[in-house]
Amino acid sequence: DAKTTQPPSMDCAEGRAANLPCNHSTISGNEYVYWYRQIHSQGPQYIIHGLKNNETNEMASLIITEDRKSSTLILPHATLRDTAVYYCIVSPTGGSQGNLIFGKGTKLSVKP
Amino acid sequence: KAGVTQTPRYLIKTRGQQVTLSCSPISGHRSVSWYQQTPGQGLQFLFEYFSETQRNKGNFPGRFSGRQFSNSRSEMNVSTLELGDSALYLCASSSGQIKETQYFGPGTRLLVL
Numbered sequence: 037d038a039k040t041t042q043p044p045s046m047d048c049a050e051g052r053a054a055n056l057p058c059n060h061s062t063i064s065g066n067e068y069v070y071w072y073r074q075i076h077s078q079g080p081q082y083i084i085h086g087l088k089n090n091e092t093n094e095m096a097s098l099i100i101t102e103d104r105k106s107s108t109l110i111l112p113h114a115t116l117r118d119t120a121v122y123y124c125i126v127s128p129t130g131g132s133q134g135n136l137i138f139g140k141g142t143k144l145s146v147k148p
Numbered sequence: 149k150a151g152v153t154q155t156p157r158y159l160i161k162t163r164g165q166q167v168t169l170s171c172s173p174i175s176g177h178r179s180v181s182w183y184q185q186t187p188g189q190g191l192q193f194l195f196e197y198f199s200e201t202q203r204n205k206g207n208f209p210g211r212f213s214g215r216q217f218s219n220s221r222s223e224m225n226v227s228t229l230e231l232g233d234s235a236l237y238l239c240a241s242s243s244g245q246i247k248e249t250q251y252f253g254p255g256t257r258l259l260v261l
Binding site: 079081082135137140 | 238250
């Protein structure tokens, strides 16, 4: 079973920031938080990952709470193309050995 | 750098037949993983190959098998197809090093009639 809990769906207005929460209260000390997204009928796409510090890349920012029990993925200026299912995954290996455990994710709908 | 490619993209088979799906990883990647995605069960891990050896395996019956070649290309085989095997089959590659992320292909959509 997935070790994360995410809201099933969220809406966001185009141009606004999308903040996607994830709870991972049983995360172990060696587990990273990974975010992937899947646009309809395509393969999942890696977004970002982190251990305990906040991370930022060209796609998004990842905020991890100090106790590491939850995190938030931030898309700073959402566009219609960001409409997708977003998966939060905790893993010690990042999927480098396969075996990523996907939950049901959050379906983000960006509306004009 | 070219991404992960999967062939064929779409496939229709009938119950009892077998099917072979192919995956070419990103150049230089030695790890290839396979996942099955269905509306009911979501994305589930099938198995992972690294340097021609199966390194990890999910909880699927023995009808699902795979192999990896010396050039890291991988094939997945499903024998005695069942209706429930209809799914999107995704391949992902990575360097295989710890904490390195996976990169997914577009998938092969299999329909079993």
